[in-house]
Amino acid sequence: MGAPGRGVRVGAVIVGSLTIRFFEGTVVRARPPPDTRLAVETSASMPSGHALVSALAVGLTVIAVPLLLREAGRDGPVVRGAIVLVGAVIIGLTGVGRASLGVPWTTDVPAGWMLGAALPAVAVALTAILGKHPVKIYPSKGSVDSSVA
Numbered sequence: 001m002g003a004p005g006r007g008v009r010v011g012a013v014i015v016g017s018l019t020i021r022f023f024e025g026t027v028v029r030a031r032p033p034p035d036t037r038l039a040v041e042t043s044a045s046m047p048s049g050h051a052l053v054s055a056l057a058v059g060l061t062v063i064a065v066p067l068l069l070r071e072a073g074r075d076g077p078v079v080r081g082a083i084v085l086v087g088a089v090i091i092g093l094t095g096v097g098r099a100s101l102g103v104p105w106t107t108d109v110p111a112g113w114m115l116g117a118a119l120p121a122v123a124v125a126l127t128a129i130l131g132k133h134p135v136k137i138y139p140s141k142g143s144v145d146s147s148v149a
Contacts, residue, residue: 008123008126008127008130009060009064009123009127011123012056012060012119012120012122012123013056013057013060015119016052016053016056016115016116016119019047019052019115019119020047020049020052020053023046023047023111023115024046024047024049027046029046029105029108031103031104031105032102032103032104032105036102037101037102037103038100038101038102038103039101039102039103041103041104046104046105046108046111047104047108047111047112047115048095048098048099048104048108048109048111048112048113049112050094050095050097050098050112051091051094051095051098051104051108051109051110051111051112051113051116052112052113052115052116053112053116054090054091054094054095054116055091055112055113055114055115055116055117055120056116056117056119056120058087058090058091059087059091059116059117059119059120060120060123061087062083062084062087062120063120063123063124065083066079066080066083091113091116095109095110095112095113096109
């Protein structure tokens with residue numbers, strides 16, 4: 001979990017927030033009728049921001065915790081499975097909870113989950129790429145050397 005990984009994960013959270021704003025501003029899908037909702041929301045419905053953020057945040061956590069446990073020598077298949085299971089339950093309950101409040105349309109929740117799950121996958125891929133091809137920045141020279149192996 002070196003510096004490239006941390007930066008990529010922070011970037012994924014920022015991109016997640018921008019993704020919600022982009023889709024809500026582009027799709028501009030109205031929320032269900034107020035008389036069917038149990039909570040008040042004023043922003044657009046698509047995608048479910050709660051579902052997206054839960055998939056993104058919990059997804060990044062499910063990726064990071066086993067790495068930290070491995071470094072501490074406390075890793076194992078049962079532990080990894082439990083972490084994934086708890087993460088899936090949290091993500092699922094967040095989406096089901098929002099849908100049961102009638103705040104988003106039910107199709108907005110899976111859309112949020114899919115977008116939110118895509119970002120940790122991209123973060124893992126970028127971390128792997130950056131880890132294999134490190135870039136050294138030399139501020140005093142004003143140059144970047146990407147040929148460092």
